[in-house]
Amino acid sequence: MALKIRLSRGGSKKRPFYRIVVAEALSPRDGKFIERLGSYNPMVAKDHPERMVLNVERAKYWVSKGAQPTLRVAKMLSSDGLVKAPVIRDQPIKSAPGKKRQEREAEAAEKVAAAAEASASEVPAEEAPVAEAPAEEAPASEAPAEEAPVAEAPAEEVSASEAPAEEGKKE
Numbered sequence: 001m002a003l004k005i006r007l008s009r010g011g012s013k014k015r016p017f018y019r020i021v022v023a024e025a026l027s028p029r030d031g032k033f034i035e036r037l038g039s040y041n042p043m044v045a046k047d048h049p050e051r052m053v054l055n056v057e058r059a060k061y062w063v064s065k066g067a068q069p070t071l072r073v074a075k076m077l078s079s080d081g082l083v084k085a086p087v088i089r090d091q092p093i094k095s096a097p098g099k100k101r102q103e104r105e106a107e108a109a110e111k112v113a114a115a116a117e118a119s120a121s122e123v124p125a126e127e128a129p130v131a132e133a134p135a136e137e138a139p140a141s142e143a144p145a146e147e148a149p150v151a152e153a154p155a156e157e158v159s160a161s162e163a164p165a166e167e168g169k170k171e
Contacts (some may be wrong), residue, residue, distance in 0.1 A: 002026075003067035005059070005077075007040060008033060017041050020054060020073060022062050037062070056080060073140065 002025040002043035009030055018040040021033035038054035045051070059082055063069070069077055071086055078085035098103070 003034070003065070004063065005037065005062060005067050005073050006070040006080065007070070007072060015043060017043070020059075020076075022067055035062070037109065052076060 003022055006023045006024050006029075007018040008021045008023070009016060009018055011047065019036055020038040020040060022035045023031070023033035027033070030079045035058065038052065038058050040052050041050060050164060054076070059077060059080075063077075069083060071088070074083050075088075077083045114119060
């Protein structure tokens with residue numbers, strides 16, 4: 001007889017309430033159970049004392065007898081220190097990439113690393129910063145010089161266009 005410590009759902013539609021129970025592994029989720037250990041109410045605030053109520057002594061007893069907590073219950077029990085925290089992966093093992101894809105990704109990473117090493121070995125470390133520094137300063141010093149004539153040019157065009165208009169008015 002395999003025992004599980006799991007959640008049994010109660011409550012109304014869209015208002016869940018769970019009981020933490022010890023049940024046989026083959027019994028239905030909301031079906032027959034051996035003992036009720038506590039309750040879990042996800043609708044209340046996380047710091048509220050009634051969010052999770054658990055009889056710790058009975059939980060220790062059932063774990064010692066071999067009852068296996070489900071993943072969700074194991075997370076809850078690990079906060080009390082009853083069981084070791086389960087490893088929850090971002091990407092499940094079933095949907096992990098296959099061997100061929102992992103090999104291709106490893107080869108691509110090696111090529112990128114080799115290219116980075118080759119480019120680093122071609123340019124000495126002392127020459128690279130010296131060559132880059134003047135190149136960065138030159139465009140910065142040229143930029144204001146380019147902006148100044150552009151700003152002056154429209155002013156000259158405006159004055160030149162106004163001048164003939166004024167001459168026409170005088171005549």
